[in-house]
Amino acid sequence: xxxxxxxxxxxxxxxxxxxxxxxxxxxxxxxxxxxxxxxxxxxxxxxxxxxxxxxxxxxxxxxxxxxxxxxxxxxxxxxxxxxxxxxxxxxxxxxxxxxxxxxxxxxxxxxxxxxxxxxxxxxxxxxxxxxxxxxxxxxxxxxxxxxxxxxxxxxxxxxxxxxxxxxxxxxxxxxxxxxxxxxxxxxxxxxxxxxxxxxxxxxxxxxxxxxxxxxxxxxxxxxxxxxxxxxxxxxxxxxxxxxxxxxxxxxxxxxx
Numbered sequence: 001x002x003x004x005x006x007x008x009x010x011x012x013x014x015x016x017x018x019x020x021x022x023x024x025x026x027x028x029x030x031x032x033x034x035x036x037x038x039x040x041x042x043x044x045x046x047x048x049x050x051x052x053x054x055x056x057x058x059x060x061x062x063x064x065x066x067x068x069x070x071x072x073x074x075x076x077x078x079x080x081x082x083x084x085x086x087x088x089x090x091x092x093x094x095x096x097x098x099x100x101x102x103x104x105x106x107x108x109x110x111x112x113x114x115x116x117x118x119x120x121x122x123x124x125x126x127x128x129x130x131x132x133x134x135x136x137x138x139x140x141x142x143x144x145x146x147x148x149x150x151x152x153x154x155x156x157x158x159x160x161x162x163x164x165x166x167x168x169x170x171x172x173x174x175x176x177x178x179x180x181x182x183x184x185x186x187x188x189x190x191x192x193x194x195x196x197x198x199x200x201x202x203x204x205x206x207x208x209x210x211x212x213x214x215x216x217x218x219x220x221x222x223x224x225x226x227x228x229x230x231x232x233x234x235x236x237x238x239x240x241x242x243x244x245x246x247x248x249x250x251x252x253x254x255x256x
Contacts, residue, residue, distance in 0.1 A: 024236075038072075112256060115157045115182050120249045122162035123224055123231050127245075132173070132226030133166040134206045136191070137256070138180040141217040147178050150189030157184055166224075176209065176221075192216060194237075203239075210234040220255055222248070 023035055045065060049058035119135065126133050136143065151172060155161060157179065165187045166173045175188030194211035210221035215237035223232045231248055233240045235255060243251065 041068075111182065113253070116249065116252045116256065118157050118159045119162065119179070119222070120245060120252070122159045123222060123248060124245045125159070125163055126166060126224045127229045127231050130226060130229045131163070131166055131168060131224065132206060133162075133222070133224040134176040134191075134210060135162070135222040136176050136178050136189070136210075136213060137220040137222070137252075138178060138185075139218045139220065139256075141219065143178055143180065143213075143217065143219060146176075146189050146191060146213070147180070147186045150175055150178070150186040152186050153184050154186075155184050157182060176213075196237075207232065207234070207239070211237060211239065214238075220252070 019039075045058075045061040048054050048061055123133065123135075125131075136146070153165075161184065162177065164170065165177060165184075172188035176191050177187045178185045178189055191209040192212040193205065193208045194215060195208075196211060196215075199208060199211060204225070204227070206223050206225070210223050210232075211234050213219055214221050214234045218236070221234040223234065224230075225232070230242045231245070233243060233248065233251055240251065
């Protein structure tokens with residue numbers, strides 16, 4: 001007789017959560033079809049080996065699985081790296097703590113609103129002047145390696161400073177600005193570029209770089225297009241295109 005216990009329900013729930021998280025990683029990296037293919041292969045393997053008990057075909061599938069694990073590690077090393085970075089950042093734990101411990105708005109909230117408004121005002125001005133910009137907001141995951149690739153600034157967030165850094169004649173305007181711990185830490189930084197084939201062709205290198213860094217970390221990327229002046233945001237490997245200035249402000253307040 002089949003006995004279904006609490007631990008079985010927890011087991012199923014954990015497997016479902018794991019599959020969902022892997023699905024999200026594959027979706028953000030443009031490898032969703034590969035994920036579906038792997039699922040079909042696993043289901044076929046279980047049916048052949050466990051249900052139908054086909055020994056010859058089952059042994060072939062077993063060999064393919066042993067080799068396939070190594071191949072998947074090589075193919076999806078960036079996604080695996082991001083998975084462990086997410087675990088190490090304790091982001092989920094922090095979310096649980098915030099759920100049970102509600103903080104009252106205070107000086108910290110006021111400071112956050114002020115630095116968000118300075119960024120928003122800078123983006124609004126650059127959008128009107130058709131000045132390209134790429135601003136990365138660090139969250140739980142450290143961007144130390146990215147910061148080291150650019151010029152260290154370590155200054156207070158200022159609307160005018162942001163505009164001057166991305167001014168067309170500035171030597172740092174082509175790279176990315178990194179904002180960490182409410183300070184402009186570096187500019188002219190080099191970001192990993194996404195090779196996702198689903199990115200619309202009209203989006204340029206700044207958008208690809210924004211998608212690349214947000215696919216590998218929990219950072220938020222703000223992009224101001226030099227060609228159209230439109231403002232977009234990337235987070236979790238997903239674009240939010242053509243935001244109005246009030247939408248950008250609202251998005252940053254909710255995301256941060």
